[in-house]
Amino acid sequence: MGNIVTTLKRFLANKNTVTILGVLLGLVVLFIGYNYRIEHAVEKIAIPYAKKTISSTNAITSDAVGTMEVLRSMVNNNKQIISNMSAIISPTQAYCVAEMTSVPEGSFFYKEQVKTCSSVANNVIALLPDGYQPVTIPVDMQSTYGNSMFPGDYIDLYAKMETDNGLLIFGKMISKLQIMDVNDSNGKSVFYDPTASKTPAFLTFAVPDEEVNGVNLFSLLSQAIFLGDRVVTLKPVPKNAAYTAEKGETQVTSEYLKDEILKYTADLPN
Numbered sequence: 001m002g003n004i005v006t007t008l009k010r011f012l013a014n015k016n017t018v019t020i021l022g023v024l025l026g027l028v029v030l031f032i033g034y035n036y037r038i039e040h041a042v043e044k045i046a047i048p049y050a051k052k053t054i055s056s057t058n059a060i061t062s063d064a065v066g067t068m069e070v071l072r073s074m075v076n077n078n079k080q081i082i083s084n085m086s087a088i089i090s091p092t093q094a095y096c097v098a099e100m101t102s103v104p105e106g107s108f109f110y111k112e113q114v115k116t117c118s119s120v121a122n123n124v125i126a127l128l129p130d131g132y133q134p135v136t137i138p139v140d141m142q143s144t145y146g147n148s149m150f151p152g153d154y155i156d157l158y159a160k161m162e163t164d165n166g167l168l169i170f171g172k173m174i175s176k177l178q179i180m181d182v183n184d185s186n187g188k189s190v191f192y193d194p195t196a197s198k199t200p201a202f203l204t205f206a207v208p209d210e211e212v213n214g215v216n217l218f219s220l221l222s223q224a225i226f227l228g229d230r231v232v233t234l235k236p237v238p239k240n241a242a243y244t245a246e247k248g249e250t251q252v253t254s255e256y257l258k259d260e261i262l263k264y265t266a267d268l269p270n
């Protein structure tokens with residue numbers, strides 16, 4: 001027994017032996033870790049998704065939600081994706097889509113899109129950011145591209161006018177305007193109110209109180225609306241999701257168009 005212990009001690013005391021054992025142990029650890037990561041990366045989990053489009057402030061009901069298998073790594077890499085069904089469908093708590101957004105058909109649910117129904121504000125004016133005023137312009141199904149402009153989207157506003165000799169003027173006048181609401185001819189919210197006709201008649205925007213490029217946007221847009229199509233026609237133009245997501249401020253992009261509108265107006269005396 002003593003000889004075996006002595007031989008083992010000598011074996012372990014040999015530097016080459018220790019090195020070989022260390023390398024072998026490291027390879028075993030790497031092999032186990034690699035296999036664990038591979039298995040974890042390809043492991044699938046079931047997460048909720050929208051079976052149909054759920055509009056802003058609407059309740060999330062079980063018939064509108066399904067489950068889809070995705071790689072766990074995808075969920076781990078995006079912490080905003082809701083992976084737990086109980087976070088949107090619960091017997092003790094009603095959940096709604098947050099204001100100024102919607103969940104498209106086939107989309108996952110994201111944490112910023114879901115709120116408890118009791119905390120959702122249904123009054124659009126109450127959603128106006130501090131330092132902003134609402135402006136409403138008339139639209140129809142055609143000018144909203146088939147009712148494809150949604151609350152929360154940022155769009156550009158173009159203006160069509162004529163010169164004194166009858167030439168057409170058309171160009172982008174304002175960029176980065178946020179849509180607050182889309183209403184039908186009865187004033188009902190096309191997306192917020194389930195009783196609305198779903199035919200858009202007005203777009204409501206949020207415009208800053210402070211002057212932009214030396215002009216008050218609320219006053220400029222109001223004057224353009226009062227002048228009507230006999231002088232100027234306003235055309236909202238949608239952009240993609242990246243345009244809405246990227247940071248930026250509302251800007252007057254055409255001094256010429258602004259000045260053409262202001263030619264038809266006069267300042268109130270103090």
